[in-house]
Structure formats: C-alpha cells, structure tokens
Amino acid sequence: MSFDQLASELQVRKAASLYRGRKVLQSPQQPEVVVDGKAYLAFCSNDYLGLANHPAIVSAFKQAADEYGVGGGASSLVSGHSFHHHALEEELAAFTGRPRALLFSNGYMANLGTVNALLGKQDAVFQDRLNHASLLDAGLLSGARFQRYLHNDVDSLTQRLSKTQARRSLVVTDGVFSMDGDIADLPAICDVANHHKAWVMVDDAHGIGCLGKTGAGCAEHFGLSEQQLPILMGTLGKAFGTSGAFVAGSDVLIETLIQHARTYIYTTSMPPAVAAATRVSLKLVQTEQWRREQLTSLIQRFRRGCEQLGLSLMDSPTPIQPIMIGNADKAMAMSAALRDKGLFITAIRPPTVPHGSARLRVTLSASHTEVQVDRLLDALDQVK
Structure with a gap:
C-alpha cells in the first residue's frame, strides 16, 4: 500500500503554512537556550517558575x-x-x-x-x-x-x-x-x-x-x-x-x-x-512566593510595553501572553524574523487555534529578567 495520498496531504499542509516541525534543544530549560546549535533568548517554555533546572x-x-x-x-x-x-x-x-x-x-x-x-x-x-x-x-x-x-x-x-x-x-x-x-x-x-x-x-x-x-x-x-x-x-x-x-x-x-x-x-x-x-x-x-511575585511583575511590564507598541494582546493575567497576528503566514514570518534577532518564540497556527487567529505565544518565566523582557519588546517593535 502506497503512502502517496499521505504525502500529498502533507504538501497541502506545508503550502498553507500549517506544517509542524521539531527543533533540537541542546541546553537546559532556561531563558537562554541553544537550539539547533544557535543561542537564543527563549520566550516559549512552560517552565513558569524557573524550576526545571533548579x-x-x-x-x-x-x-x-x-x-x-x-x-x-x-x-x-x-x-x-x-x-x-x-x-x-x-x-x-x-x-x-x-x-x-x-x-x-x-x-x-x-x-x-x-x-x-x-x-x-x-x-x-x-x-x-x-x-x-x-x-x-x-x-x-x-x-x-x-x-x-x-x-x-x-x-x-x-x-x-x-x-x-x-x-x-x-x-x-x-x-x-x-x-x-x-x-x-x-x-x-x-x-x-x-x-x-x-x-x-x-x-x-x-x-x-x-x-x-x-x-x-x-x-x-x-x-x-x-x-x-x-x-x-x-x-x-x-x-x-x-x-x-x-x-x-x-x-x-x-x-x-x-x-x-x-x-x-x-x-x-x-x-x-x-x-x-x-x-x-x-x-x-x-x-518561594517571590517567584510568583517576579512573574506578575514581568507580565505587567510586558503588557505595558506591548500596549505602547500597539500590539494586540489577549486578555490574559497569566504567564501566557499571546500576540494576535491572524494570518498563519505572517505569524510564521514574524517568528522567523525574531529568531534572526536571537529570540525564540513559537508561532501557533490552526488547527491548534481557530482559523484566522494565528498568534505568537509568548510565555514568561520567573527566571526572566526585566532586561530580557525589554529586549523582547525592542525586537517586537522592529518586526511588527
């Protein structure tokens, strides 16, 4: 039995900018990571309290x-x-x-x-x-x-x-x-x-x-x-x-x-x-209540910065701070542009989210610093 039909379906997914791929993490979960041999400042981990490498x-x-x-x-x-x-x-x-x-x-x-x-x-x-x-x-x-x-x-x-x-x-x-x-x-x-x-x-x-x-x-x-x-x-x-x-x-x-x-x-x-x-x-x-306090402070700082940049954030008081883009192609292009600037942020596309609601899913951690959040905001200002 041939897999030609499956191959065709994969090509359709690629053409629609919906193809998923894996990248190889070569360092512990932390703000600064190495992915596929390159160093990045990451904002896409669910390690919200910075404990994965404690x-x-x-x-x-x-x-x-x-x-x-x-x-x-x-x-x-x-x-x-x-x-x-x-x-x-x-x-x-x-x-x-x-x-x-x-x-x-x-x-x-x-x-x-x-x-x-x-x-x-x-x-x-x-x-x-x-x-x-x-x-x-x-x-x-x-x-x-x-x-x-x-x-x-x-x-x-x-x-x-x-x-x-x-x-x-x-x-x-x-x-x-x-x-x-x-x-x-x-x-x-x-x-x-x-x-x-x-x-x-x-x-x-x-x-x-x-x-x-x-x-x-x-x-x-x-x-x-x-x-x-x-x-x-x-x-x-x-x-x-x-x-x-x-x-x-x-x-x-x-x-x-x-x-x-x-x-x-x-x-x-x-x-x-x-x-x-x-x-x-x-x-x-x-x-260690200070971890949640640090996280809250960073969330507020990021949201204020995005508001000043005119970026469309969803109504979230949590470490998950999605930037609504809409078009899957545009979300992928912005994610790639951020990687070129040394920031690792994943574009989320259908079917994970509804059609027309592709986004950059920014996640913050208590182990991030204010300087790192400001660097993210500067990069977003350049690629938006």
Whole structure:
C-alpha cells in the first residue's frame, strides 16, 4: 500500500503554512537556550517558575536515581508504586486541600483516564469550546453525549445543562486556557453546575504553581472547596519543572480512578526519581512566593510595553501572553524574523487555534529578567 495520498496531504499542509516541525534543544530549560546549535533568548517554555533546572531539584533526582534506579518497572497496581510516589500523592493532596491525590504519567493520560472512568453512554459531558485537546478527546472517547458551550460563557453552559436528562453530567474546563491565557470563571461555573447536580472537573495545567497564595492554582485563587470543585487535575511538567500529572479529590473519586482509569491501571508508573524531584519542587512552589511575585511583575511590564507598541494582546493575567497576528503566514514570518534577532518564540497556527487567529505565544518565566523582557519588546517593535 502506497503512502502517496499521505504525502500529498502533507504538501497541502506545508503550502498553507500549517506544517509542524521539531527543533533540537541542546541546553537546559532556561531563558537562554541553544537550539539547533544557535543561542537564543527563549520566550516559549512552560517552565513558569524557573524550576526545571533548579539545582536542588536536580540533586533530588540524582539521589533518588541512585537509591531507586531509573525506571518505575511496573504499573502502580503491580509493583511500581514506590515510597516517593506515595509520599508525593499525600503531599499533593495536602497542597490542594483535597483528601487524596493520584499520580498519572502525564496530563493527557490523566484527562483521558478520569473522564472515561466517570462517564459512559448514559451520561453527558459539557466542555468549553477552547478546552485542551486532551479534554476534548477524553469526552469523545467516553461515549457520553458530548456538548460544547461558548468560551467561558456561563449562560451558554446553563442552557445546555438545563436540557439534559443524562444519568450523570460532567462539566469540564481548563483553569487557564493554554492558547489564550485567560482564566475560567470557575465560581460561576461551579455554582451553575451544582444547581444542576453536575460534577465539575478542572484541568489546571497552566494555573497550578502560578495562581493562588501558595501556588495551589485556580481553586486556591478563587477559594473553591473540594465540594464546589470536586475533580482537580494538575500537571507537574510546567510550573513544577518536572514531569507527570495528578488528580486530586475525594476518597471515593480516587478509589474509582484506581479501579477504572485505564490510563492509570495499564501503564508503567513514572520514574521514582521524578516523584522525588517533584517533592522538592513542591516545597519550592509553596515557600518561594517571590517567584510568583517576579512573574506578575514581568507580565505587567510586558503588557505595558506591548500596549505602547500597539500590539494586540489577549486578555490574559497569566504567564501566557499571546500576540494576535491572524494570518498563519505572517505569524510564521514574524517568528522567523525574531529568531534572526536571537529570540525564540513559537508561532501557533490552526488547527491548534481557530482559523484566522494565528498568534505568537509568548510565555514568561520567573527566571526572566526585566532586561530580557525589554529586549523582547525592542525586537517586537522592529518586526511588527
């Protein structure tokens, strides 16, 4: 069988400036990186608190690798649930103010496993139109009636919830939307869901670590209890600087996931050293408030600068600061022009974002400096 048809489809994608390519990172995640042999100042990492290369976290990883080896060796329900996995789950539960937490290998698997463990064909799932692909896939695979409400629109959600006759209803939303950077109106979403006896699940991948007094994310930011927000998912590969994900909630929820979440049951556990490193990262997230303060200061500085330059930013108070370009060709050209000036920023194009909304997705880190942000603004002024 020939792959000619696939080759033709790839050419169409290239012609539309929608072709994706990989570049090779040859340095740690940090503001100044080496990519494909060239030095850049990077503004496209999700290492929001600057912890991915923190010496204490690296040291904890090395020590645990010496003690436990590298691989998890088995699924968590066989022999892969180590001391560090168990301790991290308990610490994440306390951190989020939930009774229990359960580790997954990554956020995609956490979302697929959770939604499919809770829902079936008799149920309904209601999702924000701009939810992450993993949430959309999870809802479609569950077999539940799949409905999408207008972005961050509680009235649109209310209309759909009021008409359902499903056995169970699950409202699913990003906490911080990964391509726009705005925050879900969680208090209103939780209120309307509770009124209609629906569960709420939040994917807080981009909020955990960044929002809230101690970095516990959207739930802490809005002061939402486990009863108001019963299903909380967070990832560890962004603000925490390590890898993996977790779901936090009630004892019944976590036991249900252990029994029914196929992406938990049928996969090897994360390396114990990653769990050990994350335990150190969690302490830094909680105690080093200055990282969030630095991040907030840089976000404000960047937004003021873009306003002065006449650049179109989206309404985002988070480290995700997309510059709306519109045309995919233009976004790609601006990204290339910035690389020529030594800045590494990715152009985001359809189908990741809707057609006509291509953008430069600028992400800031607590490890950036004001001088580096000003250098970015100067470069944007030259290429805009």
